[in-house]
Amino acid sequence: MKKKILFSLKSPYREQLDVIGFRFGHGRKSLAIVGAMRGNEVQQMYVCSRMVQALKKLESEGKIADDAEILVVPCVNYYSMNIGKRFWAMDNTDINRMFPGYDLGETTQRIADGVFSKFQGYEYGIQLASFYQPGIFLPHVKMMDTGFTDPEIMKDFGLEFGIVRKPRPYDTTTLNYNWQIWETKAFSVYANATDEIDVKAADEAVNAILRFMDNRGIVTSKTPPGYITEIIDEDMTKQIQSEAAGLFFRVTEIGKTVEHGDVLGRIYDPLDGELVAEIRTPVSGTVYFAYNSPLINAKTVCFKVIK
Amino acid sequence: MVETVASIPLAVHESLTIQKRRIQNGKNQTRLSLVTGTHGDELEGQYLAYMIGSFMDAHMDRLNGIIDIYPALNPMGIDSITRGIPMFDLDMNRVFPGTKRGTMVEVICSSIVDDLSGSDVCIDVHSSNIFLKEIPQVRISVPTAKTLVPYAKMLNVDFVWIHDAATVLESTLAHTLNSRGTKTLVVEMGVGMRITKEYCQQLFDGVLNLMKELGMWKGETSPVREPIISEGHKVGFVNSDAAGIFVPCASFGDTVKQGDHIGDVIDPLTSKVVERALAVCDGMIFTLREYPVVYGGSLLARILQPVGGEKS
Secondary structure, three states: OEEEEEEEEOOOOOOOEEEEEEEEEEOOEEEEEEEEOOOOOHHHHHHHHHHHHHHHHHHHOOOEOOOEEEEEEEEOOHHHHOOOOOOOOOOOOOHHHOOOOOOOOOHHHHHHHHHHHHHOOOOEEEEEEOOOOOEEEOOEEEEEOOOOOOHHHHHHHOOOEEEEEOOOHHHHHOHHHHHHHOOOEEEEEEOOOOOOOOHHHHHHHHHHHHHHHHHOOOEOOOOOOOOOOEEEEHHHEEEEEOOOOEEEEEOOOOOOEEOOOOEEEEEEOOOOOOEEEEEEOOOOEEEEEEEOOOEEOOOOEEEEEEO | OEEEEEEEEEOOOEEEEEEEEEEEEOOOOOEEEEEEOOOOOOOHHHHHHHHHHHHHHHOHHHEOEEEEEEOOOOHHHHHOOOOOOOOOOOOHHHOOOOOOOOOHHHHHHHHHHHHHOOOOEEEEEEEOOOOEEEEEEEEEEHHHHHHHHHHHHHHOOOEEEEEOOOHHHHHOHHHHHHHOOOEEEEEEEEOOOOOOHHHHHHHHHHHHHHHHHOOOEOOOOOOOOOOEEOOOOOEEEEEOOOOEEEEEOOOOOOEEOOOOEEEEEEEOOOOEEEEEEEOOOOEEEEEEEOOOEEOOOOEEEEEEOOOOOOOO
């Protein structure tokens, strides 16, 4: 293992930002794994730190393929993490909306450019991703449909679902999208939590990434058996909105199979405690996303169900 | 008449409500929409909305058409000094056209677009952010330039910046409305979290002039200035390479020569100048940094080169 500084940025009042990468093996650039780019992506950083541990062990046992190099970058934006901010503290910009970056541009464009130059050239890229809404996910793998990456490759993770997302304009400045434009087969792995550690979900994500690496011939690793992944189009999932606002109580679990009409959640008036709405699923399927904040506004996507 | 464009209940005893004011007189159905307050830290448009509305109230007999004023597309952001929508990650101006089946913000954006569509002209007023000060300008993407530049010239701005189209900008309000046939001009002026009265007055005169050209205004108007159009010009960017405190020595609107001293980035701890910021080309400073703290990459100034000017 080699621990290297991939990119540095001076600050007027803090110690220099040094983005650390861990390299394993040597030869062909096979896989880059990237964790936290936002300051609250603690679970994403944790999964990467677990990958560093797992790869150290595999390397010491000689189980990394002869011609394979793996890069793990647990945390790009620890500056925000250390002060409790999600985005870049100075201007509230999101590094993951700045790719491919620009070396003469604004600060977060320069950070994106600096790290992207080190993330490029790998055959595969995995980002530990978080979602822009508060919520919990069934661990799954997702890719953007740019026409470059074969969705069938997602089956090698052995997660229950592989979701294909049609990119929207605001996705075109993300790492995942730009990786594919620069010919890296890119995937986002969702490990349930964001600003807290979910060890069980992290175990599942680590095993999924090791399984992927084993299936792709990058390492030799024994992992628990995975699922036969179902590949689905994101447009085929059902988003369920809250029709009322108030205190939100989820009454279903992530991963649960539900039938049309089942109650998934209830909303109560926050002042007088009256039940104001029951959230029922209009389709049968598997719950893969649930909102998890106690307060909910109307028209909030509170569940997603894979039909 | 104040109307509700969208209203969605919030968790505790309150609704998020987007409102507009319709001012109408005469038989002419030509409709001008003035929208602002997409970013909660941009306040120049608040004063402009007041100026237009109060002036029309006092001179209603000279109006022949419809003015719709949307002062706050992001009222919670303005109320909490938050650029974006509080508790929502994405910039509101990257969520258009929205959808009725999406998140709360997407539902709101969809309602806003539905309400604005069909306006003859829409003016989307932005300030700069808190970091930079901008001269009054209209920004137009290349594909819409032919249609929009004639209207931009009516608005009494100093500068019309025709910029390349970018995929990420397809989710802005202006792109959405222009692609639906509603001519939409994006104005940038001033600085975030402040009101620059002279700029508001300048744009106010431009709005009246535009209304006159549209046949909506029968009263007097002031002469408008001929803006510099960016076609044929180049824009030079001065970014900081060092971190520290930026202290300018040039002023906003100054004409400079390449290599002229614009300001210094200083280190208060060591008392050293860590970077001398120099003009990258000849031209006029039309953007200047207002907020002193800088990192590597922070934009310090933009310089508009004269026609035919070449950046070194």
